[in-house]
Amino acid sequence: MSSRFLAAAATCTFAVAPVSAAQGLAAEPGGKLLLTRGISSLEGAGGGALTPWALITGNETDRGIGASGHYSYVTLEDFDIESLGGAVGFYDRFEVSYSRMTFDTREAGDALGLGEGFEFAQDIWGAKLRLAGDAVYGQDTWMPQVAVGAQFKRSKRDGLVQALGADQHEGVDVYASATKLFLAESLLANATLRYTKAHQTGLLGFGDEASVQPEVSLGYMLSRRLIVGGEYRFKPDELAFATEDNFFDVFGAYAVNSNLTLTAGYADLGSVALFDKQRGLYLSAQIGF
Amino acid sequence: MTKSAALFAALILPAAVCLAETPAGELPVDPYEISNDNAGADPFEGAAVFEAFNGEAGISRVVDDMVDRNLVDPRIKDIFAASDLARLRRTLKEQFCFILNGPCDYTGMDMKSSHADQGITNREFNALVENLQLAMNAEGVPFRAQNKLLAKLAPMQRDVVTR
Numbered sequence: 107m108s109s110r111f112l113a114a115a116a117t118c119t120f121a122v123a124p125v126s127a128a129q130g131l132a133a134e135p136g137g138k139l140l141l142t143r144g145i146s147s148l149e150g151a152g153g154g155a156l157t158p159w160a161l162i163t164g165n166e167t168d169r170g171i172g173a174s175g176h177y178s179y180v181t182l183e184d185f186d187i188e189s190l191g192g193a194v195g196f197y198d199r200f201e202v203s204y205s206r207m208t209f210d211t212r213e214a215g216d217a218l219g220l221g222e223g224f225e226f227a228q229d230i231w232g233a234k235l236r237l238a239g240d241a242v243y244g245q246d247t248w249m250p251q252v253a254v255g256a257q258f259k260r261s262k263r264d265g266l267v268q269a270l271g272a273d274q275h276e277g278v279d280v281y282a283s284a285t286k287l288f289l290a291e292s293l294l295a296n297a298t299l300r301y302t303k304a305h306q307t308g309l310l311g312f313g314d315e316a317s318v319q320p321e322v323s324l325g326y327m328l329s330r331r332l333i334v335g336g337e338y339r340f341k342p343d344e345l346a347f348a349t350e351d352n353f354f355d356v357f358g359a360y361a362v363n364s365n366l367t368l369t370a371g372y373a374d375l376g377s378v379a380l381f382d383k384q385r386g387l388y389l390s391a392q393i394g395f
Numbered sequence: 396m397t398k399s400a401a402l403f404a405a406l407i408l409p410a411a412v413c414l415a416e417t418p419a420g421e422l423p424v425d426p427y428e429i430s431n432d433n434a435g436a437d438p439f440e441g442a443a444v445f446e447a448f449n450g451e452a453g454i455s456r457v458v459d460d461m462v463d464r465n466l467v468d469p470r471i472k473d474i475f476a477a478s479d480l481a482r483l484r485r486t487l488k489e490q491f492c493f494i495l496n497g498p499c500d501y502t503g504m505d506m507k508s509s510h511a512d513q514g515i516t517n518r519e520f521n522a523l524v525e526n527l528q529l530a531m532n533a534e535g536v537p538f539r540a541q542n543k544l545l546a547k548l549a550p551m552q553r554d555v556v557t558r
Contacts, residue, residue: 137470137518139525167517169558198517243552245545290546292539329538330528 136165136172136395140330140361142242142287143195145369146176146392149257149307150191150205151232153283155371155388156337156353157321159296160253160285162236163203164195165364165394171196176205178390180373184381186210193232201255203232209309214381226309227262234283241285241294250286250295257281259308271346272311277303294325294333305345306378313344331361351376355388367392421482427504434501435554436494436547445495447540448531451488454495458487460530461523470522474513494547506554514558524548 144152144161152163152174164172172195180187191205208227215224234255241251260276261267267275281300288295298321303312319342325335339353357371371388378384417423439445448454462484465475475483486503493501503509524545531541 134516134518137516137521139521167521169516169518240552243549245547245549247550289542289549292542327538327542330525 134167134170136170136364137167138165138172138198138364139242140364141327141333141359141367143172143174143394145359145367145390146174146178146189146191146193146203146205148178148180148187148189148205148207149230149232149259149279150176150189150193150203151234151255151257152193152195152201152203153298154296154323154325154335154337155355155357155369155373155390156339157296157298157323158232158234158253158255158281158283159298159323160236160239160251160283161241162195162198162201162234162253163193163394164198164201166195166198168198172198172395174392174394176390176392178369178388180375180386180388182373182375182378182384182386184214185212185378185384187375191230199236201232201234203230203234205230205232207307207309209306211379214379218379226267228259228308229262230257230259230308232257239284241287242289245287245289248286250284252282252284254282255280259304259312261308261311263311267305267311270310272305273314274303274312277308277312279304279308292327294323294327294335296323297321298323302342303344304342306341306350310345310348310379313342315342315344317342317344325359332358334358348380349377351378357388365393365395367394418481418485421485422479424479424482424504427508429502431493431501433503433505434490434493435506435551438494438496439543439547440496442496444540444543445492445497448491448495448536448544449534451492451497451499453534453536454491454497455488457527457530457534457536458484458491460533461527462487464526464529465523468522468526471519471526474515474519491544495544506551510555510557515556516558517552517556520552520556 143163144159147153151158153159163174166172175192178189188208189205193203195201211224216222234253236253239249239251257279264275279302283298285296300319303316319340321339323337325333327333336356341352343350353375355371355373359369361367369390373388374385489499489501492499
């Protein structure tokens with residue numbers, strides 16, 4: 107009986123070939139689903155356009171290292187904002203990023219006494235650690251994917267931003283983000299809380315008053331390649347010489363393939379450096395590996 | 396065969412049960428307790444999503460197309476190369492049909508047991524999801540209905556991915 111059972115069991119075994127064992131951990135190619143690495147925010151973190159999300163950038167899964175690079179451009183009524191940067195994602199767990207964010211005053215620079223085409227720029231180094239949850243697979247739970255991050259920012263206009271009322275030309279934002287894909291509803295939601303002293307994200311320096319500001323994003327997936335949505339980012343208003351408004355945008359992000367995501371949108375940044383109603387087209391290209 | 400009868404047979408005559416229950420064209424498997432609980436998700440209520448998949452015929456086409464895509468996908472074809480494809484197609488069709496609240500029972504193994512020895516990674520899991528999305532697109536399943544099924548399957552990642 108027992109030998110007969112063993113023989114039968116052997117023929118019954120569901121034979122399965124082992125997966126290629128040659129793939130090393132770091133060498134494993136990217137495997138995230140389309141759009142689930144997010145796009146790149148102006149400040150360089152993986153996320154939406156204006157706010158970081160808890161998703162980790164790059165196409166890597168928990169067994170690899172991935173990366174992304176981006177160029178984003180916002181053309182407003184009187185100003186342009188550019189962002190150029192790159193980020194590395196480690197094991198879908200940890201992200202480091204760098205972004206150079208440039209604020210071009212165009213003709214308004216003259217009116218501000220700075221000279222036409224005067225640019226404010228800042229370097230932003232970011233790090234983000236995913237703490238818990240899974241935005242994509244956790245569809246049977248309300249637990250979102252949660253991450254915490256920090257952005258170290260340094261204005262390239264040390265001295266001038268102080269003359270305009272800032273206390274420092276550098277500072278650190280700290281944030282926590284929760285991102286959840288409500289797949290059955292084709293919805294993506296993110297909420298971020300940011301502890302910051304930055305004036306206009308840091309482009310105009312940093313104050314000595316810190317505050318906690320919420321940022322929210324909502325997206326609706328139209329296909330596995332296309333998501334449309336909007337973001338609202340609350341901001342402090344601590345600069346004496348000019349009012350600072352909250353940011354708002356609507357966007358559509360399209361994954362051309364697993365390596366290229368193109369995003370277009372409309373951003374309303376409100377009053378910036380004495381110029382009201384700064385609104386206009388947002389464009390971004392992101393490559394990912 | 397009732398559950399208790401199956402269990403009795405499994406205890407007394409494992410080889411015989413295994414062979415007797417093997418559908419034509421499939422390889423025998425070790426006996427296990429058959430239950431819809433093995434499907435790994437509760438079925439939908441109502442018929443809307445089942446109809447969006449064009450019923451049993453549509454589900455059958457989606458599964459066949461997905462399996463065909465998996466077999467030529469360099470990311471995951473090795474996993475399927477040695478599988479009993481007849482059994483795989485049948486049990487997947489049963490599973491999808493059951494979860495979509497169609498008139499089917501799931502007779503396959505639970506997700507943990509059926510994937511225990513396969514060493515599947517997240518990258519491979521996602522590759523299958525992509526192939527399923529392409530198969531659902533080919534069947535003309537509306538994106539929203541696709542996502543409703545994917546939302547049921549997504550948590551199975553915890554049982555399927557072991558590496």
